[in-house]
Amino acid sequence: MEGSYLSFAHALVVTLLILLVFSTNNTVSSSIATSNLDSKTDIEYIRTSCNSTVYPRLCYHSLSVYASEIKTDPKVLATTALNITLKATKSTARMFIKLSKVHGGGLMSKEAAAAMADCIEVIGDSIDELQDSIEELGHIGNSNFWLTMGDVQTWVSAALTDEDTCMDGFKGKAMNVRVKTLIRRHTIRVAHYTSNALALINRYASKNLAYP
Template sequence: MTNPLKFFVTLMLFSTPIPHVRSESYVREACSVTLYQDVCIRSLASYSHNLKRSPRRWARVGVSVTIREVKSVSQHLNILRKRSHIRGKRSRAALSDCVECIQDTLDNLHRALEVLRRLSFRAFDEQMNDVLTWLSAALTDEDTCIDGFEGMRKAGRIARFCDKNASYITSNALALANKLATTGLRDLSEDHHDDQRHP
């Protein structure tokens, strides 16, 4: 005869939704609009439970995480430049230009994040136009950095590093912001307490 307690516990295990599964579905849904979905899921999965299905939150955290990653790229490039690992006048010039481009990227990302933190119903369209403009400019700056190493075999490793660690995630942030611009603001009150909890 089946133990009633064992049967009840088994039933509860299979009938109760698993938070981890729901969280994973949130990030996959949010990242479905991005070009580099694996990168998106990997970088934003830890925020999934709190962000749920809010395009506003995903856009804001997407830019915030991008800033963190691009800062890491910037630090790496500055170390390379100071240690003079790159030989050749053209390669060194390309690296210096790249450092400046990445700094411009960070400036534009910070501008976009500042606007995303103070969105309003009244000025939403204008604000999102600014956000998309700055994120597009950030991506262009990264492309300029990468293009500067074209034709340089050894220095090309830097281009690939910037591409994978900066431009991919910036492209994703732009896609998340574009989703917000298309969807519009649903309810600012749902995010009232999030400013203290999320980037």
């Protein structure tokens, strides 16, 4: 009799353990499925948003890696785009400063060196404008939404103009072709980032959200 009772108790424990494992596996599977669905939604949101930019491919590739942070938040999307642009602009400015010190051996004429100095100055202005934009977006609220957005749009537009001014300064200047190509490539890259950031800022503004 005692043996039968122990066998029954053992079978009951085994059954409960099987049910527990099955329930846990279902919960884990459900969580993974939900996570995957959320991830696809976040990625698709970035893809759709980037379609409103002039350079959608660059936009998607630069922002999709931050999908889990951006989710479907237009403010975070715009801020992330600005941070990416700021990082690229700072990197370009550092490279230009190094190039400005190399104007011998026919790499850069005095006129080109002067244009480089002007370029470094306006790129510095661009960095300031992007930093101001990021800071202002962090303070946006109900009462100052449109005023703040107006400032941000103005600053980012000015940064884009600064980048165009930088490139224009080298027209007709005698300098090494490879150096000029390098300057042009990096300036255009930064301008494309800035253009995309501005498009996403405008998209965010169009949503008329104060507290996304």
